[in-house]
Amino acid sequence: DAKTTQPPSMDCAEGRAANLPCNHSTISGNEYVYWYRQIHSQGPQYIIHGLKNNETNEMASLIITEDRKSSTLILPHATLRDTAVYYCIVRPRGGGATNKLIFGTGTLLAVQP
Amino acid sequence: EAGVVQSPRYKIIEKKQPVAFWCNPISGHNTLYWYLQNLGQGPELLIRYENEEAVDDSQLPKDRFSAERLKGVDSTLKIQPAELGDSAVYLCASSLGVAETDTQYFGPGTRLTVL
Numbered sequence: 200d201a202k203t204t205q206p207p208s209m210d211c212a213e214g215r216a217a218n219l220p221c222n223h224s225t226i227s228g229n230e231y232v233y234w235y236r237q238i239h240s241q242g243p244q245y246i247i248h249g250l251k252n253n254e255t256n257e258m259a260s261l262i263i264t265e266d267r268k269s270s271t272l273i274l275p276h277a278t279l280r281d282t283a284v285y286y287c288i289v290r291p292r293g294g295g296a297t298n299k300l301i302f303g304t305g306t307l308l309a310v311q312p
Numbered sequence: 313e314a315g316v317v318q319s320p321r322y323k324i325i326e327k328k329q330p331v332a333f334w335c336n337p338i339s340g341h342n343t344l345y346w347y348l349q350n351l352g353q354g355p356e357l358l359i360r361y362e363n364e365e366a367v368d369d370s371q372l373p374k375d376r377f378s379a380e381r382l383k384g385v386d387s388t389l390k391i392q393p394a395e396l397g398d399s400a401v402y403l404c405a406s407s408l409g410v411a412e413t414d415t416q417y418f419g420p421g422t423r424l425t426v427l
Binding site for chain 1 (some may be wrong): 355357360368416417
């Protein structure tokens with residue numbers, strides 16, 4: 200079972216920041232927070248991941264609370280092409296058999312013109 | 313660099329017929345995954361290969377589903393016979409390996425409709 204809770208849907212105005220929340224209150228110290236997104240009729244696409252520090256890349260920023268029980272994915276300037284289902288996934292550290300992604304139902308982000 | 317390639321993109325069959333899906337992973341990726349995605353749900357892992365060895369097939373319904381990855385590159389997922397409930401999107405993904413930092417890259421999927 201997925202170990203995260205996300206709102207089923209959100210709206211965002213084009214050009215504004217999109218802030219997608221995720222609750223993972225049972226996360227353990229050896230688990231990462233991963234974010235993927237899935238645009239309609241495409242496969243999931245990796246966005247970003249983090250352990251306890253905030254992370255930023257060319258696609259997004261990931262803010263993890265100090266207690267690590269929740270996180271927020273930030274798309275700084277949302278465009279219509281960012282409309283997608285966003286999945287927050289908790290994944291154990293270490294390789295091998297733990298390299299398994301367990302998806303929930305995600306958040307459908309609709310960017311409005 | 314080419315991504316994960318899957319074919320066909322769409323397939324419509326009648327129940328009890330066989331069907332096969334093909335996946336070509338990113339060049340150099342040793343680990344290959346097949347996922348099933350039902351409408352409105354996230355993908356669920358069916359099977360994972362490390363090179364040509366299936367190392368996690370616990371979620372694969374083995375009475376009707378089979379998979380192979382000959383020579384550790386391309387892979388085929390087969391259903392025989394198909395049932396109405398098999399209508400879904402079948403996704404293939406690959407990664408360099410199973411190291412902690414290895415990212416999974418997904419193909420576009422094959423949408424199966426069983427009538």
